[in-house]
Amino acid sequence: MTTLQKPLNRPGQPTQPLGAATRLTGAATLVAVAVLAVVVWTAVQLYLVAPDSGGWRWVLIAIAILGVIGALAPFSPARNAFQSRSAAVRAVADGDGPAIRKYRSRMRNSAWVCLGGCLTVLVLCAFVLFLLANNHAVQRTFFQPAMISRSWFEVTKAFGRNIFIAVVAEIIVLVWGLVLALARLAPGRAGRSIASLATAYIDAFRAVPAIIVIYLVGFGLPLAHFPVLSSLSPTGAAILALSLTYGAYVAEVYRAGIESVHWSQPAAARSLGLSHGLSMRYVVVPQAVRRVIPPLLNDFIGLQKDTALVTVIGTVDGFTQAKIYSSNYFNLSSVTVVAALFVIVTIPQTRFVDRLLARDQRRMSR
Amino acid sequence: MSFLQIQDLVKSYDDTPVLRSVSLDVDQHEVVCLIGASGSGKSTLLRCINSLEEIDGGEVWLDDQLVSGEGTDVDQLRRDVGIVFQSFNLFPHMTVQQNITLAPRKIRGLADRVANDRAAELLQRVGLADKASTYPDQLSGGQQQRVAIVRALAMDPRVLLLDEITSALDPELVAEVLDIVRGLAHDGLTMLLATHEMSFAREVASTVCFLHAGTILEQGPPEQMFGDPQEERTKAFLHSVTAAGRL
Numbered sequence: 001m002t003t004l005q006k007p008l009n010r011p012g013q014p015t016q017p018l019g020a021a022t023r024l025t026g027a028a029t030l031v032a033v034a035v036l037a038v039v040v041w042t043a044v045q046l047y048l049v050a051p052d053s054g055g056w057r058w059v060l061i062a063i064a065i066l067g068v069i070g071a072l073a074p075f076s077p078a079r080n081a082f083q084s085r086s087a088a089v090r091a092v093a094d095g096d097g098p099a100i101r102k103y104r105s106r107m108r109n110s111a112w113v114c115l116g117g118c119l120t121v122l123v124l125c126a127f128v129l130f131l132l133a134n135n136h137a138v139q140r141t142f143f144q145p146a147m148i149s150r151s152w153f154e155v156t157k158a159f160g161r162n163i164f165i166a167v168v169a170e171i172i173v174l175v176w177g178l179v180l181a182l183a184r185l186a187p188g189r190a191g192r193s194i195a196s197l198a199t200a201y202i203d204a205f206r207a208v209p210a211i212i213v214i215y216l217v218g219f220g221l222p223l224a225h226f227p228v229l230s231s232l233s234p235t236g237a238a239i240l241a242l243s244l245t246y247g248a249y250v251a252e253v254y255r256a257g258i259e260s261v262h263w264s265q266p267a268a269a270r271s272l273g274l275s276h277g278l279s280m281r282y283v284v285v286p287q288a289v290r291r292v293i294p295p296l297l298n299d300f301i302g303l304q305k306d307t308a309l310v311t312v313i314g315t316v317d318g319f320t321q322a323k324i325y326s327s328n329y330f331n332l333s334s335v336t337v338v339a340a341l342f343v344i345v346t347i348p349q350t351r352f353v354d355r356l357l358a359r360d361q362r363r364m365s366r
Numbered sequence: 367m368s369f370l371q372i373q374d375l376v377k378s379y380d381d382t383p384v385l386r387s388v389s390l391d392v393d394q395h396e397v398v399c400l401i402g403a404s405g406s407g408k409s410t411l412l413r414c415i416n417s418l419e420e421i422d423g424g425e426v427w428l429d430d431q432l433v434s435g436e437g438t439d440v441d442q443l444r445r446d447v448g449i450v451f452q453s454f455n456l457f458p459h460m461t462v463q464q465n466i467t468l469a470p471r472k473i474r475g476l477a478d479r480v481a482n483d484r485a486a487e488l489l490q491r492v493g494l495a496d497k498a499s500t501y502p503d504q505l506s507g508g509q510q511q512r513v514a515i516v517r518a519l520a521m522d523p524r525v526l527l528l529d530e531i532t533s534a535l536d537p538e539l540v541a542e543v544l545d546i547v548r549g550l551a552h553d554g555l556t557m558l559l560a561t562h563e564m565s566f567a568r569e570v571a572s573t574v575c576f577l578h579a580g581t582i583l584e585q586g587p588p589e590q591m592f593g594d595p596q597e598e599r600t601k602a603f604l605h606s607v608t609a610a611g612r613l
């Protein structure tokens with residue numbers, strides 16, 4: 001048997017020179033220096049405007065200091081890159097191929113870590129510069145400390161209305177969406193007409209923008225003189241409108257979940273003598289619900305955000321309240337407050353669902 | 367009249383006929399084994415018997431009652447005729463105990479305690495007394511299949527259908543499941559089982575049926591079917607099975 005022998009110094013791939021990696025390391029270091037310069041300049045600007053910012057003076061100075069510290073961070077990987085380079089140069093002298101490859105790859109990795117850090121710092125710095133631009137007009141418009149401290153209490157109180165609307169609507173939607181989904185999947189010939197009705201509803205309410213549904217319900221029902229429904233408060237109308245719209249979205253989420261349960265599961269349930277309803281209730285829906293929690297939460301976050309639309313029918317929610325401040329004082333900082341409130345209520349929910357999912361994953365690994 | 371009687375059963379999927387005309391009588395306490403090549407319609411036949419598939423023609427009688435066609439109370443039928451699948455199909459979100467007691471509690475209306483006691487007793491019988499509160503995915507395939515059998519037994523079916531219940535198992539797990547079936551046969555449960563385990567069929571069957579091209583081509587006691595088959599097709603099938611080392 002003949003074997004074709006390739007001339008190799010030591011096992012594996014032929015080694016390339018260090019040139020490219022060295023150039024990358026040098027470039028990364030230069031970029032880090034440039035970014036540091038920009039950040040220091042920005043920090044000086046921050047320091048200069050700090051006295052005008054009233055109560056926020058120390059916040060601005062803290063941001064400036066943190067920014068400079070952050071801009072120094074990329075130098076650590078840059079140093080690692082140079083250390084790896086020294087090791088690589090020694091390996092070249094020894095003719096140790098594998099060591100050359102190892103240190104060269106470390107050098108490259110460190111250089112990329114440095115560049116990634118630089119990019120992050122630069123983006124944050126650009127944001128601060130944007131706020132400072134035009135004699136820090138942006139900061140004064142959106143983040144004016146005086147406006148924030150004047151408005152935050154009333155805005156937060158009014159934001160309670162958004163939370164109330166969202167929570168009640170979500171509870172209704174959980175049930176209504178499931179009802180719609182089950183109707184859409186109704187079995188047999190008798191189910192067909194119900195299924196088409198549910199489909200029509202879902203199609204319609206997914207097509208019409210939520211703001212229009214809110215408008216129609218909020219102004220239309222009182223005009224219709226319909227018992228009970230016509231005497232709904234604006235908050236009640238908002239809850240009803242959002243439930244109608246999001247029920248349609250959530251129905252589709254449930255349906256996808258139900259259809260994702262393997263057909264052998266309902267078959268096994270039916271084979272035990274369980275009716276369609278019982279098999280749905282105890283076997284299919286419980287499995288479907290576990291799977292739809294993440295998309296369900298997406299829709300709920302959408303619903304929570306859409307509570308801001310109720311401003312069109314005169315419900316005084318956080319946004320409406322913020323707008324009152326912003327038009328009285330020609331300043332949008334109060335609106336920034338509502339925006340921040342939405343962020344604050346959303347993030348814990350996302351983390352909560354991540355935890356739930358992780359727990360379920362541990363318990364049933366399928 | 368036999369306990370379970372299948373007359374001229376016809377079933378096709380779309381335009382492909384799967385069962386052309388199957389007739390079969392099963393007496394009480396009898397164990398009937400269905401053998402035949404893959405795709406010969408064994409699973410389909412079992413699924414037609416308890417109406418998991420709609421049949422296109424023929425009749426199924428259970429204890430002198432017609433249990434096929436329009437107006438059949440399929441839920442009642444399935445309480446009388448249990449089925450165990452090749453792929454276990456346990457409910458993954460329920461513990462073993464909940465899997466077993468779901469149907470007795472919800473359909474028969476048994477109190478939780480009564481249902482749980484019964485489940486414990488059955489689990490004891492299949493050697494899984496300590497697994498009541500485990501979830502299915504924490505069990506081996508053989509254990510899952512034993513739970514699936516117990517789940518079917520918990521409804522006290524009058525007939526039990528077993529569809530290749532050992533095909534999805536590793537060889538060393540097959541015996542533990544077959545032991546259970548052997549025990550059930552010994553206790554006199556009427557069973558109809560599709561299987562590729564020929565030696566097992568030979569041991570427990572009172573009748574062996576060879577399915578081919580949508581009909582029962584040949585049937586008889588196991589000694590005759592395995593020792594002296596009459597039909598060429600049966601011979602060829604058994605020959606190929608022997609060659610594969612399954613007899």
Ligand SMILES: Nc1ncnc2c1ncn2[C@@H]1O[C@H](COP(=O)(O)OP(=O)(O)OP(=O)(O)O)[C@@H](O)[C@H]1O
Nearest residue numbers: 379380384402403404405406407408409410411530
């Ligand atoms: N849902 C279905 N739709 C269409 N054709 C089907 C369906 N189920 C089964 N078939 C066809 O019916 C025939 C019989 O299938 P069946 O599952 O009853 O065979 P089997 O004897 O159980 O085979 P195996 O030993 O592989 O389990 C096969 O040809 C199969 O392709």
Ligand SMILES: [Mg+2]
Nearest residue numbers: 408409410530
């Ligand atoms: Mg089969």
